Amino acid sequence: MNRNIPSISKLNNLFLDKELKPSELFEQVYENASFTESILHAHLELFYDEGMENSKKSDERFLKGESIGKLDGIPIAIKDNINVYGYKTTCSSKMLSNYVSPYDATVIGMLKETGSTFTGKTNLDEFAMGSSTENSAYGPTKNPWNPDYVPGGSSGGSAAVVSAGSAVASLGSDTGGSIRQPASFCGVVGFKPTYGTVSRFGLIAFASSLDQIGPITNTVDDARIIFDNIQGYDPKDATSIKPKYTEPKNKKLKIGIIKELMQEGVSEDSQNEVNKVTQLLENNGHEVEETSLPLTEMALSVYYLIAPAECSANLSRFDGVRFGLREPASGSYEMMNKTRAVGFGEEVKKRILLGTYALSAGYFDEYYGRALKVRSKIISDFQKAFDDFDFLISPTTPSPAFRFGEKTENPLEMYLSDLCTIPANLAGLPAISIPTGLSDNNMPLSIQLMGKPCSDYSLLDLAESIEDMVSFNHLPKITKGDNES
């Protein structure tokens, strides 16, 4: 197999120069998938027939010189919580094992317009709740760098397919780090855009005020191209915005290191990457300074009240009445109860309970109400920070990828793996994770950049210049792990 997939721009040039056909690329990517899937279990479903058919249409467009754009003929994988018309959207849950979507998510409609093809649907933690894909009802995805390690989550499948070369790029969704954390664990680029710039219509909601669709790619430029093609106001999503993208005032940037994410609880490995990158930034004439965002330490607590509260209502619609799993019972309520008892996994049930409790009469003010107040303080803290800084930098994760089972017994520790990524969701900020190095045990390390709302393109520019500075060009060698029999 050829794991070394060129960037989208290079592929587009190869297509234009008739050195490669989209269908040949699709065939190659599919071949990679055929090899890696048995080890990684990153795709839940492959769309070979329709993918091939669409690639051939791309072939023809390039032949006639009528190609649509940079994504024409590019095979993209879709996280299985984003609806694609006529295909199953399972959210890696038993609840939706038979659910076929009767409509396209807005982002899917937009991608279809670009001439891109879909490789299939990728694995995730059930309903995007988790940080390792260990909560998938269909079994976990393995990390391409070492199958004994988790790929991160919840978009673990989407990160693994890009890392493994079984798709050129993928879409993920990020509620508390679900794009950036798995991208970091798998050594690829993960970008969570500004809240509201990419439509959520057709994304099966986990926590509506935090969820954001974004790309997982090999390069920052690939992320920019995908983002460019899925961003924009959508009249079907009332939280969608008409973005006015901003540029920093000066070429020489001022970048803040978030102090609270560079202390105990964050591994030396992870901190070193930030120090390495800030050194490079200073060498390139940018100004770097440590800054304090004290409320960052409360972000995790706030998140674990707001996200479960929203999810407790968002997941109420899964009741066996109109679609999905239905457990036989003698009455309507018994049917709903049984269906939900059987259909949801443990983590999902835990969060629904947590959220229901946080919203209950008598507890609302103390939990959910207070979390909302702290959230708005976190937002204003970030606003103040961005008065002084163009961008903020931190590790993406407190530590590189961990082994399967390592954190399943200790949910708090699992939750801590989103420590650095959650603040951007609470504040609706654009944030990106880019790979910058390898740990001693050869697992990818990364840094995270955050910008003010609607600084998406300039954030990508900065990420790209860092990408050039660190020139991370390692690739995973995909083999069966120690635990494989």
Added chain:
Amino acid sequence: MSLKPTIGMETHVELDTESKMFCSCKVVETDEPNISLCPTCLGLPGALPVPNKKAIEYIVMLSLGANCSITKEGMFHRKNYFYPDLPKNYQISQFDFPVGFEGSLEIVIEDSLHTVAIERVHMEEDTGKSIHLGSGRIDSATSTLLDFNRSGVPLVEVVTKPIISSAKMAVAYIEELRQLVIDLGISKGKLEKGNLRFDANISVAEEGSDELGVKVEIKNMNSLKSLEKAIDYEILRQTKMVQDKESIIQETRHWDENKQVTLSMRTKEGSADYRYFSDPDLPNMVINDEFIEISQNQIKETPEKKRKTLLDTGLSLSDSNYLDKGQRWLYELYLSTVKETGDCKSTFNFLTGELQGQMRKAEISELPQWLNSEKLASLINLFENNEVSFTSAKDILAKLLIEDIDPKSFASDNNLIQSSDNDEIKALVTSIIHENQDIVERLENPEDKLVGFLVGQVMKSSESKVNPKSVKEVLLKELFG
């Protein structure tokens, strides 16, 4: 111990918008189930709500019509409860920031004006419809059929303060509210179609006490008759319980039309916990002055304004209220006719009595094109000026309903004009007095019933061609000087 009832009303008004509240599905009126659906109103995974601007305009109009203050920033909340016909198992509603608050509606009970204080006017989405087979109740049904056509249809809930004191007052309030939504053009206001559905919260407490008694909610009525009976029944039931020293439990009851009683549906242990929280899919509704102005400009008429106009013509409050709540064309016809007759009472009586009566009898629902206020005024003037008898006026009206005639020419052509010629009348009177000497001798005073008999005799001899009033005048003059 004297007990007084206190009633608060919660009314759901179905808005007459083209499309549903949060999606572009058409609002349909059909028995064919599940034909107007999309991922949003069916609660499919990933679908999102987008507010219907027209519906928000309508609810601002209703709030203004109910003299409410309007919030600058309304919020959508999720009301969480599980029910098979509630697709998302939460209903998008409003909680602490309703569109309208602190308003009032003026209502008319017989011949007096009252004010009902409105607590809030808020928006919510309707649910689907369940048909429970086998029993009519979800917990004992053999199966349940679901129709989601109604799911997501915009509803406005209007909540009064607990200040209504009788069933009659509750009915008058609903009549006023119903007329308001019709006059605003925001709802069809058809009770039989369930366009308005009301819940009554009823409690009884000792007269003079500041505290309210334990409240019982009677849910989901859509007829005024049931409302009146249910409230009366419930007041009686509760009064009796208090007198018997039984304690009333807070519960939800429904009015059983067959048994003519209220029956317990479920007991509420405290208040149900709907876990309201602001809907993260929907940004706040910003209702700025410009939006309020646009909504205000849509308001052409309200029952209160109509009633004032009617009162200004000199009509009594109850007559004004009658026309206010009646059909629009009658209200307009009255106003244009009274302008020409200048006589409110006779115009009102003729239109609501004779005209409506004849139309009903002839099964005519719409006035013929030619039957305008000018012709009606001319006809009313004819008999008011004693030019034709009331009987003739009725005949002319009957003719007018089927043929385009001019009332006055018709009266002359058909010899219906009564004579007011005093000489002619005098001659007739003299001859009747002469013929009825025995009666004349028995007459004691001008109020004697026998005067009427003599007038009748004159009329008869003239073949009703003379004016009875003039006859009476002449007769009295002749008899008593």
